[in-house]
Amino acid sequence: MSPWLNMYRTDPGPVGPYLSYVRPEQRLRQTLVDQQNRINQQAVELQAVRQRATALESRGVLTPTGVRSTFMNYSHYYNFGRRR
Numbered sequence: 001m002s003p004w005l006n007m008y009r010t011d012p013g014p015v016g017p018y019l020s021y022v023r024p025e026q027r028l029r030q031t032l033v034d035q036q037n038r039i040n041q042q043a044v045e046l047q048a049v050r051q052r053a054t055a056l057e058s059r060g061v062l063t064p065t066g067v068r069s070t071f072m073n074y075s076h077y078y079n080f081g082r083r084r
Helices: 003-008 017-059
Strands: none
Touching: 003 017
């Protein structure tokens, strides 16, 4: 429905129906359109990143990250067992 139908409301408050209802709804609609456009653009960019990563992975360019770890092993940090 058109936000302009709110111009006929009888409870506009001190600033009138345009500033109370019509203008905020127009801004909301424009904000939602802008947000949807940004989401669509981001989806396209993410798809491009996925395709590049898949291509690099299939060629063997990407290597695994990280190293082995053990739970609660801080001996390399605190130097347990070493005396000064």
